Amino acid sequence: MVVDFGFGLSQLSGDESLLIMLLAKIKTEYSNCDNKLKEMFDNEQWEDAKTLIHTLKGVAGNLGCKQLYATSKQMEDELKLTLSCPNSFPIFVNVLNDTTALIQQAEKAGTVEIAFEKKLISDVTELVCILKQNIYISHDEIAKLLATIQYNDEKKQQLTLAIDTLNYALALELLNS
Template sequence: MERKWLKLGLVLSLLWLLALVGIGSSYRTVESSRLQVEELGYGIDSLRSSFIYDAPYRTKMVERQALDLQLIYALRLQIDAFYQKSWLMPDLNQLLFSTDRFIEQAQAYLDNELAVQKLANTIRQTRTQNTNSEALSNKYFQLSANVFEAMYLSEKANAEIFRHVDKIYQESTTLEPPQRQQLQKVLVDVSQVLSSYAQGSYLVDKLISHDVSNHISALEIDYRTLLHHHLIAAVGLTLLTMAGFLVLLFLAQSNPNSMSNIEIEESDPPVAKPVVSVTSSPKVVEAEPQINFDVMLSSLNGDVESVCMLLEVFVADHADDVNEITRLLTDSPEDAQRKAHSLKGVGGNLGAHKLREAAAKVEAAIQQDISQLSGLLDELNECLTIAIQEAKAFLKENHS
């Protein structure tokens, strides 16, 4: 294959490799993003599953829920940062927005739960500080009972609970200033906590039915489709590159630069083995140029040394072809036909069209009508003789 074809093949290989590396890099980026979104979905599902329990059980799971929410928030930040750096990715804006809403609602729920626990500790500590007053201690016990009832009784009981808290507030006005201020502060905390906690059931329902999981499921389909397109692109690119190599191979074979691909043996149908006597009068061929040296130089990019090398091979290997064909007609007609076919190919590569046509006629006559061989062999011999002379003259001129 000529050097320029090798260069083109190398360039094509490099382009294919670079494109394949680009597709592979994009595939890894998309796959990493898909795994992050999938992990976010697992975290959200894990947190949501804890909301299906009744309130007493959820209260014991607050710390674990808080850790799950921190993990979800960290994954959300990671996905956002990764998304901003990637150009080939499904649209994640809707997912990020829905995740933010889920985090806000979950945080509000946890704040309420934590506020209840903090309030319970505050009531207990304050009651402990006032054990010397049985009446005041009973009021703190009543507040604890009210908080407990507000958490676990139906919403219809809330009005009565708030009336009882208000009654305790009225009674606190009769206490000494230090005790009054301490109790009233606890009463304010109780009112605030119970007001916020009343929204707890609403928040739980919103979190369980939140649409963030729907967005994650839709994105998983988009990711799979995008990854599938990457694989199709890689396969298509490879097939296209293979087609390019085949085209280069075809172009290289149609412009040969050596005599190694001149003699191509073909599988021809068997022919009979007749005995031929070449005795007819020779057909006179006009002594006109046979080899087109301009065509040879053009096909070899003006490389005179390569032309000389081919001509030397031609003179050495084909000068006696007509005699060989004549001899083989009796012993092995198939070999004679192949010899004529080889000489036909040589004539084409040398640009010697007359020689090529004469060899083609002999090849066809051996297979179809041997009665015409006598004149055709004389014509072939004349063309070959002139071509050999021209080749020797060119060699002599360019070797001197």
């Protein structure tokens, strides 16, 4: 799930207009973040890059931008280990673009309902994307995702076990079979 609007709404006592306003602020302040980070990496400004990533991670996490939070955390963790452009940077750029596009869509519509409607269409594709990026998925999130996917119970149990044990390669095989 790129943005969990339900979580964002729960953080703001259901105030949809406030959520859209805060998400629009993320879009405005961070839509060029990839270029800023690239420049910081090129100029070896590691502490500045860490600070920017850490701040974005916190904002994204608090408002339900799950994939942006996860990729920011992954980049932050990589920068703690080595002072070079993180391997996850290209994934981060894609997630940032997907997140800002979804925010723009909700902002234009004036509601997050359109995002909820589209969510059900992409659950299998979304799960594959998450697994390929090695993003952690909680047991509750797995259950929610699998509830909307038309697989038999045995396959759902196999998928749940594979994901719970972090065997994402097996989970991807099961999804492709």
